[in-house]
Amino acid sequence: MLVVIGDLVADLIVLGGAALERGTDNPAEVRLTRGGSAANVAAAAAPRHPSRFIGRVGDDPLGHALVGELAAAAVDVKVQRGGRTGSIVVLVDAVGERTMITDRGAAAELGSIDPGWLAGADWVHLPLYGFASTGSRRAVTDAAARAAADGARVSLDLSSVATLRELGGADLRRILAEICPDVVFANEEEARTASELDVAPEGVYVIKRGPEPVLVGVDGQTSAVPVDRVDDVLDSTGAGDAFAAGFIVAALGGAGPRESARAGSVLAMSALRRPGAL
Template sequence: MLAVLGDLVEDVVVWPAGPVEPGTDTPARIFRRRGGSAANVAAAVAGLGAPVRFLGRVGDDATGRALTAELAGRGVDVRVQRRGSTGAVVVLVDPGGERTMLPDRGAAAELDDADPAWVRGVALLHLPAYGLLADPCAGSARALAARVRDDGGAVSVDASSAAPLRTYGVRRFLDGLAALAPAHLLANADEAGLLGLPDSAPDGTVVVVKDGPRPARVYLPGTGTAVQVAAVPVPAVRDTTGAGDAFAAGYLAAITRGADPAAAAADGHATAARVLHGPGAAGA
């Protein structure tokens, strides 16, 4: 089974009608959606028909109950702690589809003393970097990753976002990555440039660098060269929110079926293409 550890939050997706004007009003369409990188990946994996488990923490509140019910309704095995207040992310999306996120992770960042039974039977544990940048959640992620590896499973990591990585510290993140020894590392072009990928990746790690509508680059360990995997053409992009998570879902679901990384990246592109038309991670 594939498990994904990290955030389950409410996304408040804002489509302004035009440029946001400071100090006054800008008409907008506003959508409330299930969000959180880890939850998006889990939902998309379930949508592909693969068994998947979500691990995290939500608030003991109506929002947390609604979000976990929505995720379970998509076929995800949901394992959560319920304390604190459920997090939220305001997502501003420009007319070209580019999104800017203002996150308050809330309870998601406070996952602690996670039950080791959560990863029983897990062959691959996926960790978006959001959950690796601050304790107590980061400590829980590391502990469960160690349990999965001890049981013969593997770990994958998504670099998630350049700004938090920069704030956390590149060297510090890379040192933590070496300790996790991921079998797969996903990053977009900005994150890869910041981290110095693929050269800085731990030995034995497959590195996948996404680059929007351009081909993804798949670096196999020990080769030093990239396999180019073309993206799926999308005529009109309205909202890129969740596209990276959908790519991760398609890629990881294929890996758990035994696909090679290049074929898995093609599946990642196909899954990502499905979420670019609607608000938030809709369709993921």
């Protein structure tokens, strides 16, 4: 069982909304979709490996709808309820790059996780967003430690340059020391920011670079894994989460880091051709 702990929120995708004229109408294509990095990974992995999502949503119609949609994607959904379900406005430019306006809402208030929700976990995946607030950080850290003690592998996605900077180098090093991830994912800018903060993950370090080869570091040795180019990118939302799902599922099937990175890049390609996450 792949267990993913983190956010389930609503994404308001605005295609063509990256260049806005102030004070007047700005025509765009707008879609409301299920989002949240953790939910995205669970949904992308579910058709390929049993997957469970753990998080917190509001006890409101939006939260109930998002839980229902995620469950319909064959994910085993375990949620705490309270407060207001989070939402993210995603402004997508002409080449599919995103600018996000984030309100995590109830997701930032995740409390202590029921140990039973971790039953059967052979891999626990943690986006960095879950460490941004003190309460959810404790809950996520404790859950990861409990699962690892029972033999699960742990992965961490550095997720966001803004979150990296908000946490700072000292906190990031402390997080890595506490959860001891087997695999750390980052995109090129996140990896650069981590380096600037004097953060150097151990274990397997996977750096995604868009259309450029993925860099896979293992025991201090880095190799490049080629990826196929996608010329018709519509929206990059969720592509990194799809990559993580593909990598983890391949690794659970016995693939090595390079082969797993290749599997991740193939699944990420499908996310680039549609609005919103998989």
